[in-house]
Amino acid sequence: MTTIPFGRGPQKDPLLxxxxxxxxxxxxxxxxxxxxxxxxxxQSRAASRRFTWPMALAAGFLVxxxxxxxTWGLVxxxxxxxxxxxxxxxxxxxxxxxxxxxxxxxxxxxxxLAPETxxxxxxxxxxxxxxxxxxxxxxxxxxASSLLNGLLLSTYQQELQIYSxxxxxxxALTRRT
Numbered sequence: 001m002t003t004i005p006f007g008r009g010p011q012k013d014p015l016l017x018x019x020x021x022x023x024x025x026x027x028x029x030x031x032x033x034x035x036x037x038x039x040x041x042x043q044s045r046a047a048s049r050r051f052t053w054p055m056a057l058a059a060g061f062l063v064x065x066x067x068x069x070x071t072w073g074l075v076x077x078x079x080x081x082x083x084x085x086x087x088x089x090x091x092x093x094x095x096x097x098x099x100x101x102x103x104x105x106x107x108x109x110x111x112x113l114a115p116e117t118x119x120x121x122x123x124x125x126x127x128x129x130x131x132x133x134x135x136x137x138x139x140x141x142x143x144a145s146s147l148l149n150g151l152l153l154s155t156y157q158q159e160l161q162i163y164s165x166x167x168x169x170x171x172a173l174t175r176r177t
Contacts (some may be wrong), residue, residue: 095156098160099156099159099160099163102160102163102164102167103163105163105167106163106166106167109166109167110166113166121162121166124162125159125162128155128158128159128162131151131155132152132155132156135148135151135152135155136152139152
């Protein structure tokens with residue numbers, strides 16, 4: 001393989017010519033490892049003094065408590081709150097009143113669902129809430145957007161479909177096959 005010289009080479013550049021005369025390898029004047037090992041052991045001893053078993057146990061309990069609180073908060077009736085469509089939605093009082101009436105029946109049927117079905121319903125309602133929040137934020141920027149208003153209406157219809165499915169076929173959803 002041949003290389004094509006590009007620009008000034010070492011023979012034309014005095015600085016590169018001097019650099020090419022330098023030795024390729026230089027051995028360290030002394031063995032540096034003992035000093036490095038000593039510093040590492042000092043750092044590990046300092047770190048072990050700062051973090052003791054009681055602190056580790058307390059941190060474990062703190063993580064377990066926060067996890068339990070978050071789980072309890074998510075499991076404790078998360079599907080009972082209707083989706084919030086925000087002030088920029090084109091939904092009127094009539095639509096929201098019809099949704100609230102259906103929501104009363106939905107709440108009664110939700111407790112009778114099998115746990116895995118109830119969890120799926122709650123997850124779907126959470127997805128709808130996130131979609132409504134994102135569409136609402138976009139509508140705040142562009143309230144006249146027919147596309148965004150159509151998406152919001154579709155989100156509203158999906159929420160009503162979930163409520164209606166739980167209310168009308170609650171018995172069928174609780175049966176296990």
